Amino acid sequence: xxxxxxxxxxxxxxxxxxMTLQCAQDMNHEYMSWYRQDPGMGLRLIHYSVGxxxxxxxxxxxxxxxxxxxxxxxxxxxxxxxxxxxSVYFCASRGEGAGNTIYFGEGSWLTVx
Amino acid sequence: xxxxxxxxxxxSVFKGAPVELKCNYSYSGSPELxxxxxxxxxxxxxxxxxxxxxxxxxFTADLNKGETSFHLKKPFAQEEDSxxxxxxxxxxxxxxxxxxxxxxILRVKS
Numbered sequence: 001x002x003x004x005x006x007x008x009x010x011x012x013x014x015x016x017x018x019m020t021l022q023c024a025q026d027m028n029h030e031y032m033s034w035y036r037q038d039p040g041m042g043l044r045l046i047h048y049s050v051g052x053x054x055x056x057x058x059x060x061x062x063x064x065x066x067x068x069x070x071x072x073x074x075x076x077x078x079x080x081x082x083x084x085x086x087s088v089y090f091c092a093s094r095g096e097g098a099g100n101t102i103y104f105g106e107g108s109w110l111t112v113x
Numbered sequence: 114x115x116x117x118x119x120x121x122x123x124x125s126v127f128k129g130a131p132v133e134l135k136c137n138y139s140y141s142g143s144p145e146l147x148x149x150x151x152x153x154x155x156x157x158x159x160x161x162x163x164x165x166x167x168x169x170x171x172f173t174a175d176l177n178k179g180e181t182s183f184h185l186k187k188p189f190a191q192e193e194d195s196x197x198x199x200x201x202x203x204x205x206x207x208x209x210x211x212x213x214x215x216x217x218i219l220r221v222k223s
Contacts, residue, residue: 040122042199042215102211104157
């Protein structure tokens with residue numbers, strides 16, 4: 001049981017480059033989300049999805065795109081990387097119902113130079 | 114709107130001392146409150162949630178709706194408790210999104 005899997009774990013990008021952070025879960029969870037973690041800011045919600053074909057914006061969506069073509073996958077795309085997007089990114093998933101636990105991936109460390 | 118406030122960025126205590134990590138929230142409706150812990154360079158793990166009313170690793174937290182607080186407590190801190198602690202809130206009224214506070218670093222000194 002792999003849980004939530006994120007790739008890559010580390011990435012260095014040049015300003016203006018694009019890239020995709022991959023997230024997959026094998027728990028058949030409907031709810032998936034992406035957070036960024038910055039010192040003193042906690043975890044801020046970027047985008048989330050309540051099921052295949054449905055996505056919505058979180059607190060800090062600018063500069064990021066998501067799609068949810070399958071239940072298992074929820075990739076996060078950086079369209080044109082900026083140094084302000086240097087952060088640690090966490091993907092998370094949860095089964096239906098507010099009482100269910102959210103499971104997090106191991107994180108992706110992204111540096112934009 | 115959903116909001117979680119953790120007023121302390123860093124809490125430093127000696128081993129054996131009591132610990133209280135503060136969390137206050139703002140929410141219109143019936144929230145669900147959580148505490149997550151993140152050990153150095155690891156993924157976040159659920160520590161406890163208010164609906165379970167359980168004690169995990171000696172930690173407890175009681176939801177106080179009057180004071181809109183969900184403080185995390187432990188009577189005797191241990192060195193292995195050193196970590197980042199996040200308070201989080203979720204609720205049906207906001208699509209069950211999980212919103213986090215800024216986090217508190219707990220350092221337990223020997």
